[in-house]
Amino acid sequence: MERSRIVKWVGGVAVVALLAVQATLWAQGALVAAVPQPYTDTGIPFAPANAAAVTTPSAPDAWGGPRTGTEETLSDRVANYRIEATLDPVRHTIDARQQLTWRNRSARDIKSVYVHLYLNAHKNENSTFYTEERNGGEAFRSGLDVGDAKFGYTQLRHVRQDGKAVPWQFVQPDGGPATDETVVRFDLPDSVAPGASTTLDIAFFDQLPRLTVRMGYFDTFHFLAQWFPKIAVLELPGERGAKEVRWNAHEYHAESEYYADFGHYDVKLTVPKGYTVGATGQLQGQPVEKNGLVTHHYMQGDVHDFAWTADSRTAPPLRATWKGPQPGAQPVEVTVLFPPEYRSNAAPVLQATLDSLAYFGRTLGPYPYRTVTAVIPPFNGREAGGMEYPTFFTANSVEDPAPDTLGRIDLDLVTIHEFGHGYFYGILASNEFEEPMLDEGLNEFWNLRMLRERKQRLHFTTSLWRRLGFAPSFDPFHFERIGSGLDDPADPLGESAYGRLEGIGPVYTRSALMLHDLEAQLGRDVMEKAMREYYRRWQFRHPSIADLRETLADVSGQRALVESTFARQVYAVQPVDDRIADFTSSEVLPQPGYRTVGGKQVNVTQEQAEEQAEAERERWEKAHPDAAEGRGPFPYRTAVLLRRKGAAVPQTLVVTFADGSRESVQWQGSERWKRFEWVKPVQAVSAQLDPERRHLLDANKLDDGRTLKADDSASQRWTFDFGTIVQTLLALLATI
Structure with missing residues (x-):
């Protein structure tokens, strides 16, 4: 029918x-x-x-x-x-x-x-x-x-x-x-x-x-x-x-x-x-x-x-x-x-x-x-x-x-x-x-x-x-x-x-x-x-x-x-709803507190730690004037938090980094949440759950992907398309 x-x-x-x-x-x-x-x-x-x-x-x-x-x-x-x-x-x-x-x-x-x-x-x-x-x-x-x-x-x-x-x-x-x-x-x-x-x-x-x-x-x-x-x-x-x-x-x-x-x-x-x-x-x-x-x-x-x-x-x-x-x-x-x-x-x-x-x-x-x-x-x-x-x-x-x-x-x-x-x-x-x-x-x-x-x-x-x-x-x-x-x-x-x-x-x-x-x-x-x-x-x-x-x-x-x-x-009814709840990728910076310097314990203040980090960053940028975005003197800690509100399904998470490299991990468990972390010399740019679109029963596919920076290309595309329609209609009306 x-x-x-x-x-x-x-x-x-x-x-x-x-x-x-x-x-x-x-x-x-x-x-x-x-x-x-x-x-x-x-x-x-x-x-x-x-x-x-x-x-x-x-x-x-x-x-x-x-x-x-x-x-x-x-x-x-x-x-x-x-x-x-x-x-x-x-x-x-x-x-x-x-x-x-x-x-x-x-x-x-x-x-x-x-x-x-x-x-x-x-x-x-x-x-x-x-x-x-x-x-x-x-x-x-x-x-x-x-x-x-x-x-x-x-x-x-x-x-x-x-x-x-x-x-x-x-x-x-x-x-x-x-x-x-x-x-x-x-x-x-x-x-x-x-x-x-x-x-x-x-x-x-x-x-x-x-x-x-x-x-x-x-x-x-x-x-x-x-x-x-x-x-x-x-x-x-x-x-x-x-x-x-x-x-x-x-x-x-x-x-x-x-x-x-x-x-x-x-x-x-x-x-x-x-x-x-x-x-x-x-x-x-x-x-x-x-x-x-x-x-x-x-x-x-x-x-x-x-x-x-x-x-x-x-x-x-x-x-x-x-x-x-x-x-x-x-x-x-x-x-x-x-x-x-x-x-x-x-x-x-x-x-x-x-x-x-x-x-x-x-x-x-x-x-x-x-x-x-x-x-x-x-x-x-x-x-x-x-x-x-x-x-x-x-x-x-x-x-x-x-x-x-x-x-x-x-x-x-x-x-x-x-x-x-x-x-x-x-x-x-x-x-x-x-x-x-x-x-x-x-x-x-x-x-x-x-x-x-x-x-x-x-x-x-x-x-x-x-x-x-x-x-x-x-x-x-x-x-x-x-x-x-x-x-x-x-x-x-x-x-x-x-x-x-x-x-x-x-x-x-x-x-x-x-x-x-x-x-x-x-x-x-x-x-x-x-x-x-x-x-x-x-x-x-x-x-x-x-x-x-x-x-x-x-x-x-x-x-x-x-x-x-x-x-x-089939015999029961369980929604599928996995999502990326949080996505961060930030530098691992020097932290305040006691350090061993020349055999002595030195208490580094927050201000001193920030000054050291900034000095190190300036030295690195002078040494690497053509470095691509997402690279620096400090490693980056990337963390992705996954949340689950429905039935457990096997999931794949792919994280893409600024140098084009990727990390792929599997979430096979039945937990309600899972956090994955990496420390790499390069910053992450995006995280994608279910990259092959295997799980179309997922209630909301829009929350399967995150970028570190806002990406408005999709909204721009639809705005331009709609604008084209309006302009075409106006031009058509002007001719009749």
């Missing part, structure tokens, strides 16, 4: 606001009831409502063990879907029939199953989603208010098992309001034996909302995500911390996303003639037209979701074929769907997608599917932008996609980010309800690495400002520190998506910074090797944070470092 970045220009000064969905959620009272007991005949509990970062690694055979590539299918297909759906773009409805075939992986007879009806989050203001949003005081993304048009729902028309009616009942596994209808329990006429499968015939009807939260319609544009009944995940002992068989079936929370089993999707989509359709997977043959309607048939195996779009205004799609450098690599058909008003965005989105296929394939592992479809939403359809689904994602749209502008960076970053979800959300398939760090956090980290490799910096300018000579820019990781709340973080990175005081935003930013800092200590090559192994072990499975931790520790060989980092930042 995209975090919107908006730049507002006020009086020629760029004010950068990093907008993340911020909500206090359950911490301010959205948790309103105790977790209800599951259906008594099942005896199978739910995953806890407050489940978050898993601490115990999954069993070696979890989810069937690592995929070797010799299996018949890429994933262990548990939930398979056949769907036939017809869109009415005037009433904004969908009529559909679905066959859901589900396999019982457990050793228990299953008498009831739980199914997500995510669209019911928008049925009314009493859903868990809107209750949390209302109590938290924050609206989703832009907070677009479309009034009553924001409501929509899924209606179950019938559910049958082998022709027998299946009764259902809405439940609230997380203790949300009793009016929430995003999770439904099906009580099966025939139980499902261990290892057996059952097929449920479901007829359902969707009333789509006006596009406000990830899905819905605007004018002729229809974006369908989380639109069909989707079965919850039955987890087994040893999987993601489970100690017994349990249903992982969370309500649709305002800050959370999704988690589902892999399977095969066979979907037929019928729309009016003249509508362009894009969807998860591969189109099977040519669309079939009948009575003014056209049916598009898509299939895709080894995915855990299906999304699609239909619009009568879509311009002719932009297409390309990507083929990896590995011998025998399968080609990937890349398609960009876009409205006419954003034609200028299509080519950059296509190029960023092609580049992402290359980067992610090289640094993590091969892309296993044959298609990627990117959708650029129309004007006023921004709420559909920046979302990810298997082989299918929505990009952003900008007015000015010229190279090296803020618009282009925004367009590229969102494209890379949503494609990257195809790996972390799609192929690795972590639980986004409980452990969003594994998706949003890891993905953001890998996105910024890719931007850095592309040598893309964040330019806070439009093409006009660049032509006028004003082009400040930032390293992507340094920009990530903006708005990250590093000085007083409230939530561990491993907290669930919906149990956070600060909302989901810091999951992106602080996770990326934490992993940046860990990589700085492990080394770039080691981190890439570890992440490739994480992908190899856990592709088409469902890893936990503990599984990521173990992979990093195993591959790096630095278990203590990895575990301490996770203990401080």
Whole structure:
């Protein structure tokens, strides 16, 4: 999911606001009831409502063990879907029939199953989603208010098992309001034996909302995500911390996303003639037209979701074929769907997608599917932008996609980010309800690495400002520190998506910074090797944070470092804040008091000591008329005092002296302060903590460096830049 970045220009000064969905959620009272007991005949509990970062690694055979590539299918297909759906773009409805075939992986007879009806989050203001949003005081993304048009729902028309009616009942596994209808329990006429499968015939009807939260319609544009009944995940002992068989079936929370089993999707989509359709997977043959309607048939195996779009205004799609450098690599058909008003965005989105296929394939592992479809939403359809689904994602749209502008960076970053979800959300398939760090956090980290490799910096300018000579820019990781709340973080990175005081935003930013800092200590090559192994072990499975931790520790060989980092930042929350509290470098002068002179004790007064020092200084300067500043007749004592207010991290301090020499020392301890001293014949000029910028989690990087003399070059530079802008504007105004 995209975090919107908006730049507002006020009086020629760029004010950068990093907008993340911020909500206090359950911490301010959205948790309103105790977790209800599951259906008594099942005896199978739910995953806890407050489940978050898993601490115990999954069993070696979890989810069937690592995929070797010799299996018949890429994933262990548990939930398979056949769907036939017809869109009415005037009433904004969908009529559909679905066959859901589900396999019982457990050793228990299953008498009831739980199914997500995510669209019911928008049925009314009493859903868990809107209750949390209302109590938290924050609206989703832009907070677009479309009034009553924001409501929509899924209606179950019938559910049958082998022709027998299946009764259902809405439940609230997380203790949300009793009016929430995003999770439904099906009580099966025939139980499902261990290892057996059952097929449920479901007829359902969707009333789509006006596009406000990830899905819905605007004018002729229809974006369908989380639109069909989707079965919850039955987890087994040893999987993601489970100690017994349990249903992982969370309500649709305002800050959370999704988690589902892999399977095969066979979907037929019928729309009016003249509508362009894009969807998860591969189109099977040519669309079939009948009575003014056209049916598009898509299939895709080894995915855990299906999304699609239909619009009568879509311009002719932009297409390309990507083929990896590995011998025998399968080609990937890349398609960009876009409205006419954003034609200028299509080519950059296509190029960023092609580049992402290359980067992610090289640094993590091969892309296993044959298609990627990117959708650029129309004007006023921004709420559909920046979302990810298997082989299918929505990009952003900008007015000015010229190279090296803020618009282009925004367009590229969102494209890379949503494609990257195809790996972390799609192929690795972590639980986004409980452990969003594994998706949003890891993905953001890998996105910024890719931007850095592309040598893309964040330019806070439009093409006009660049032509006028004003082009400040930032390293992507340094920009990530903006708005990250590093000085007083409230939530561990491993907290669930919906149990956070600060909302989901810091999951992106602080996770990326934490992993940046860990990589700085492990080394770039080691981190890439570890992440490739994480992908190899856990592709088409469902890893936990503990599984990521173990992979990093195993591959790096630095278990203590990895575990301490996770203990401080993932399972707990400790700010990092080291600083240079004091920096001095002064002459070691003769001091008053008794001295032995000619065998006698002579009491030298303060005045005499100063006179001796001054005389010695005059003699030395005559003998060394060309001596550089910072040298003299007396040695210099240099002292640097370091203070620590947060977690202990290994630090490097570098002190530079007037003759160009340097002293470098390590601070490895957990003390709250440390003083380093040198006595040298030359004066120090500067002291720098963390010179390689390894610790971007540090709350304040401005106090990491000190100079002996005031250095106003930075303020002068910004003053001159601002003055240039003002003069240019005045000159421009004078000509019009």
